[in-house]
Amino acid sequence: MASEAELIARSKGGDPEAFSELISRYEDRIFNLAHKVCAGLPAEAEDVYQETFLTAFKKLPKFRADSDLGTWLYRIASNLCWMRFRKKKAEPVVPILDRPHSHEEGPQFRDWSGGPEELSRKKALREAVEAALAALAVEYRLVLVLRDIEGRSGEETAEVLGISLAAVKSRLHRARLFLRDRLDQAVAP
Amino acid sequence: MKCRDMLKRLSEYIDRELDPSLCRHIDSHMKGCKPCVAFIKTLRKTVGVLKRQPGAAPSVHLRAELRRRLRRA
Numbered sequence: 001m002a003s004e005a006e007l008i009a010r011s012k013g014g015d016p017e018a019f020s021e022l023i024s025r026y027e028d029r030i031f032n033l034a035h036k037v038c039a040g041l042p043a044e045a046e047d048v049y050q051e052t053f054l055t056a057f058k059k060l061p062k063f064r065a066d067s068d069l070g071t072w073l074y075r076i077a078s079n080l081c082w083m084r085f086r087k088k089k090a091e092p093v094v095p096i097l098d099r100p101h102s103h104e105e106g107p108q109f110r111d112w113s114g115g116p117e118e119l120s121r122k123k124a125l126r127e128a129v130e131a132a133l134a135a136l137a138v139e140y141r142l143v144l145v146l147r148d149i150e151g152r153s154g155e156e157t158a159e160v161l162g163i164s165l166a167a168v169k170s171r172l173h174r175a176r177l178f179l180r181d182r183l184d185q186a187v188a189p
Numbered sequence: 190m191k192c193r194d195m196l197k198r199l200s201e202y203i204d205r206e207l208d209p210s211l212c213r214h215i216d217s218h219m220k221g222c223k224p225c226v227a228f229i230k231t232l233r234k235t236v237g238v239l240k241r242q243p244g245a246a247p248s249v250h251l252r253a254e255l256r257r258r259l260r261r262a
Contacts (some may be wrong), residue, residue, distance in 0.1 A: 049247055180232050183238065
């Protein structure tokens with residue numbers, strides 16, 4: 001099997017077969033990112049998937065050998081997603097952070113942590129997650145998908161998105177709290 | 190540590206990225222605050238549900254279409 005460096009070198013020379021082999025190594029990850037970030041919009045996800053690799057093929061001569069190809073592809077795909085959804089800039093409203101009370105005098109939280117495990121196999125919960133993702137502004141959605149669905153580290157997520165690690169942590173926390181609230185509503189009896 | 194202060198740090202806590210002394214404060218707070226225990230359990234579960242979301246893959250047709258477009262590029 002050809003090494004990644006060898007395939008990159010051949011692809012830089014315009015060899016589409018070598019680039020096709022590189023695509024095979026990354027396309028499922030890139031498609032999954034696009035699918036989750038373009039929540040509920042499969043045609044957009046398909047466009048992002050194709051445009052990511054077409055853009056990468058065009059820009060490959062500028063790709064630096066000391067960079068990580070996966071991170072670079074994630075960056076292209078994330079940027080394409082951001083361009084599609086950037087107009088929706090609202091912060092996710094998280095009652096526990098944004099309303100002027102805490103549960104000492106306000107809401108009491110229910111423990112449904114035993115429920116969703118069983119429910120996670122059900123279509124209803126998957127749909128609740130999809131709907132909650134779609135309701136998030138894209139900059140929060142990207143962080144949540146890269147960290148919690150794709151399993152990237154905070155540092156790699158910061159590099160992919162061109163933001164600080166502190167911003168990754170802040171957006172991740174707010175997005176998770178938002179999702180928790182939405183799932184709380186979805187599992188309410 | 191108040192509930193509200195603790196809730197701001199819970200993602201770092203469940204990701205094990207928090208300073209050990211702050212973790213001890215949170216652990217100690219949990220012993221006497223049932224709502225916060227419920228909150229952190231459901232937050233952990235939320236992250237678990239996200240991690241278990243089924244992966245999506247491109248269809249055979251879409252993979253082939255991308256290769257066709259690349260050969261024309």
